[in-house]
Amino acid sequence: MNEKNIFCYIMVAPALIITMLLGIYPMFASMFISFRTYDLLNVQERGSHWVGLRNYYTVFADERFVQTVIQTILFTVLAVGISVAMGLFLAQIINARFRGLAVLRTLILVPWFVPPAIASVIWIWLLNTDLSPINSLLRDMGWTTRNIRFLTDSSTWGPISIPMLAIVAVRVWNGLPFIIIFLLAGLQSVPKDYYEAAEIDGANIVQKFIHVTLPMLKPVLLILLALLFMGGIGHFEMNFIMTGGGPRNLTNVMAVYAYNQGFLFFKFDQAAAASGVILMMSSVICVFYMWAQSRDNLR
Amino acid sequence: MKKSRCAASVAALVAGLAFAGAANSQTIEFWTQHYADKLNWNAAIAELIEDFEAESGIQVNHEVVPWSAAFQTWLTVARGGAHPDCADMYWLHSFSAIGGDQYGPMPINEYRDEFPTLEQDFYSGALRDVIWQEDFYGIPWRGDIRAMIYRTDVAAEVGIAGPPETWDEIIEYAKKMTKRDENGNIERWGFAFGSASNVVSWLLPYYWQAGGEMMTEDGKTATIDNDAMRAALSFMRDLIWEHEVVNEDSMEQGFDALPLFVNGKIGIIGSAHQAWGVRLDREYPEIDGTWAMARSAMGPDNRSSFSGAGYIGVLRGSENAKECVEWMKFLSRDENMLRLSKASGAVGTKPAVMGSDFWSDRPWKVIVGQALEDAHTSQHPAPAWSSIATPKPGAVLFDLMYDTIILQKDMDAAIAKAQERMQAELTR
Numbered sequence: 001m002n003e004k005n006i007f008c009y010i011m012v013a014p015a016l017i018i019t020m021l022l023g024i025y026p027m028f029a030s031m032f033i034s035f036r037t038y039d040l041l042n043v044q045e046r047g048s049h050w051v052g053l054r055n056y057y058t059v060f061a062d063e064r065f066v067q068t069v070i071q072t073i074l075f076t077v078l079a080v081g082i083s084v085a086m087g088l089f090l091a092q093i094i095n096a097r098f099r100g101l102a103v104l105r106t107l108i109l110v111p112w113f114v115p116p117a118i119a120s121v122i123w124i125w126l127l128n129t130d131l132s133p134i135n136s137l138l139r140d141m142g143w144t145t146r147n148i149r150f151l152t153d154s155s156t157w158g159p160i161s162i163p164m165l166a167i168v169a170v171r172v173w174n175g176l177p178f179i180i181i182f183l184l185a186g187l188q189s190v191p192k193d194y195y196e197a198a199e200i201d202g203a204n205i206v207q208k209f210i211h212v213t214l215p216m217l218k219p220v221l222l223i224l225l226a227l228l229f230m231g232g233i234g235h236f237e238m239n240f241i242m243t244g245g246g247p248r249n250l251t252n253v254m255a256v257y258a259y260n261q262g263f264l265f266f267k268f269d270q271a272a273a274a275s276g277v278i279l280m281m282s283s284v285i286c287v288f289y290m291w292a293q294s295r296d297n298l299r
Numbered sequence: 300m301k302k303s304r305c306a307a308s309v310a311a312l313v314a315g316l317a318f319a320g321a322a323n324s325q326t327i328e329f330w331t332q333h334y335a336d337k338l339n340w341n342a343a344i345a346e347l348i349e350d351f352e353a354e355s356g357i358q359v360n361h362e363v364v365p366w367s368a369a370f371q372t373w374l375t376v377a378r379g380g381a382h383p384d385c386a387d388m389y390w391l392h393s394f395s396a397i398g399g400d401q402y403g404p405m406p407i408n409e410y411r412d413e414f415p416t417l418e419q420d421f422y423s424g425a426l427r428d429v430i431w432q433e434d435f436y437g438i439p440w441r442g443d444i445r446a447m448i449y450r451t452d453v454a455a456e457v458g459i460a461g462p463p464e465t466w467d468e469i470i471e472y473a474k475k476m477t478k479r480d481e482n483g484n485i486e487r488w489g490f491a492f493g494s495a496s497n498v499v500s501w502l503l504p505y506y507w508q509a510g511g512e513m514m515t516e517d518g519k520t521a522t523i524d525n526d527a528m529r530a531a532l533s534f535m536r537d538l539i540w541e542h543e544v545v546n547e548d549s550m551e552q553g554f555d556a557l558p559l560f561v562n563g564k565i566g567i568i569g570s571a572h573q574a575w576g577v578r579l580d581r582e583y584p585e586i587d588g589t590w591a592m593a594r595s596a597m598g599p600d601n602r603s604s605f606s607g608a609g610y611i612g613v614l615r616g617s618e619n620a621k622e623c624v625e626w627m628k629f630l631s632r633d634e635n636m637l638r639l640s641k642a643s644g645a646v647g648t649k650p651a652v653m654g655s656d657f658w659s660d661r662p663w664k665v666i667v668g669q670a671l672e673d674a675h676t677s678q679h680p681a682p683a684w685s686s687i688a689t690p691k692p693g694a695v696l697f698d699l700m701y702d703t704i705i706l707q708k709d710m711d712a713a714i715a716k717a718q719e720r721m722q723a724e725l726t727r
């Protein structure tokens with residue numbers, strides 16, 4: 001091992017140690033607990049013993065959990081899909097040069113400065129049925145006569161409900177700046193010659209987007225989608241703070257379910273099993289991403 | 300010469316360390332949550348500590364645990380995390396069970412004689428919160444009694460002279476107070492069940508008022524499948540759907556009765572924290588004279604009011620239990636309990652405190668004193684109680700309330716299912 005390598009290892013070591021201690025170890029400890037009994041109310045008395053997949057059977061036998069799994073996927077697909085679509089559109093706009101660009105960029109980036117927990121609290125007030133300024137505005141404009149129950153209406157269209165859409169909107173609002181910055185970096189690395197060549201070939205703006213921009217953004221998009229889907233599967237704070245999973249469990253997601261099992265019902269074994277499902281789903285996305293990347297590299 | 304100087308230095312160092320060690324053993328770590336105004340609370344505790352240190356020579360390091368992190372903090376402590384010597388705690392039964400005989404709250408039976416007049420000095424209901432499985436854990440210092448609160452200006456507007464005295468009057472008065480615009484949007488709800496964010500705590504007083512009890516005294520048998528539960532749930536359901544005087548969304552997260560009450564958008568709250576009196580006086584002086592407190596309305600059986608409590612106890616693993624007991628003895632004096640009560644706005648756990656001028660200088664405080672006569676402890680002798688009463692989907696009582704009150708499912712089936720689930724929780 002030469003000096004350069006030793007230096008590299010020393011530089012990486014702090015991050016590696018922190019990741020091992022705060023990321024990898026808890027992850028394996030949680031997986032370990034998911035195969036054992038671990039009821040906080042009696043673990044001192046009865047201890048913890050191996051039960052195999054029983055905790056997984058138990059959580060999947062709970063219809064709330066199954067509903068939560070479906071909703072987590074739906075939340076993620078909606079939030080990621082809308083965010084990326086809007087991100088692509090807005091990134092194109094702020095990639096152009098025009099007067100007021102700096103102001104527009106600042107406005108678009110503002111939600112990024114608001115931590116998700118604070119954003120949730122602000123939006124709880126903005127979406128409160130009786131106090132919402134949005135409802136007042138809609139009524140004043142004559143668009144509605146009855147207040148919309150943004151976070152409490154339990155009527156559904158399949159698995160979709162107004163509270164679910166409201167939380168998706170807040171997640172998109174808060175997460176969009178990150179996506180735009182990511183995509184903007186990708187857009188700025190696309191050589192202008194490609195667009196000029198496409199123009200010479202007679203391509204219109206949509207054709208340029210489909211045949212030049214998208215293929216060139218593919219590596220960036222792949223990383224972005226992998227990150228967003230993994231983050232989405234484990235998303236917690238907005239659903240937890242804004243609705244706690246209600247009404248009627250319609251906005252519950254797996255991370256909130258796991259938290260409730262552990263910290264409210266003291267069933268750490270079932271919480272660990274629910275977390276295990278999150279880990280497995282995230283792993284599938286991660287493996288898919290790595291496969292897609294290695295396939296591209298081989299080409 | 301050099302050798303003797305060196306030896307003297309070492310001796311001085313050893314003596315210094317020994318002295319420091321001895322001094323350290325006279326320092327206790329004390330954690331509390333914060334109450335009412337945080338600055339006032341810290342100042343009040345600092346003054347108490349100063350007096351105690353001057354009297355006993357024992358130093359107290361005070362740290363505040365924010366309420367937002369309190370549950371996780373005590374859960375971590377009960378699982379062997381960093382802990383103080385003594386602290387302001389709650390949910391003795393659950394945290395004792397979680398900590399077992401290794402962590403969490405520590406019984407201090409050997410110091411029980413240090414409080415020879417405990418039974419005479421404290422309310423008996425408050426003492427129930429510091430005794431678990433016949434072990435003595437500390438001194439109760441705060442009560443959380445709930446009473447009715449209503450807008451007197453709204454009552455006058457609709458021609459009502461005083462607060463509702465019975466369940467029937469609640470319906471009648473709430474109907475009069477409810478107001479809608481021409482499109483059916485609510486301008487004022489006549490009634491709200493409770494002020495707490497824990498919606499399960501709303502059910503308890505109505506169930507008790509109907510004559511029910513959640514479990515047997517030994518905490519081993521669930522007793523919720525009865526007519527009292529049917530009466531309480533039917534009353535709550537009908538207020539929403541039949542009489543349309545309660546917000547149907549009030550069980551959802553984010554519902555906050557305080558701004559609605561302050562803005563006159565709620566007429567009556569059936570079960571409001573007594574601390575609201577302090578908050579309304581301090582934070583909303585502009586609505587003084589437009590609200591009043593009243594005793595809980597009479598149900599089919601009685602007029603029980605929700606009552607919670609907090610206590611100061613010692614933590615397992617502390618090497619300063621004796622010093623903590625000295626601190627607790629100091630705090631449990633009438634004048635110091637009054638100082639705590641004034642700083643926190645929480646009702647006292649001693650008749651001597653509640654008989655003071657402080658607890659009679661405002662009309663609402665007199666009512667709070669009367670409500671103590673209706674107090675029914677919300678503590679239940681079962682470690683799983685906090686899990687059963689958690690205000691989240693998946694918890695036994697929340698699901699029962701949501702299914703019957705909001706979703707209007709078959710009541711008998713829902714109660715039977717809840718009874719079965721609760722029994723399973725009690726035998727966990």
